[in-house]
Amino acid sequence: MDGTAPLTREQVEQFTAGVLVDDFSIDRAMILPGASMTSLGLDSLDLVEIAQIVQDKCRVRLEVGDVSLESSLGEVVDLIVRKSAERGPDAIQTSTRR
Secondary structure (H helix, E strand, C coil), X not given: CCCCCCCCHHHHHHHHHHHHHHHHCCCHHHCCCXXXXXXXXXXXXXXXXXXXXXHHHXXXXXXXXXXXXXCEHHHHHHHHHXXXXXXXXXXXXXXXXX
């Protein structure tokens, strides 16, 4: 990631999987595009924490209502990719640990 292009879907998929595994102890086998936030065992407070991590590491702001417990992981990835393209060049910071 050289910071000259918006984040790719692959970058965001890897980043979100890392966050879910490392920060929320979710089994990697459960991390599928169609998995809902609820099916991953997440609650509304977890969504707030994920939004903060995304903002800190990806410099993409997720607004209240952008993601719900019914949102699929694929929808969340698509949203981050789209918002990354809207905000312009930048790069994910490599560590997912806060």
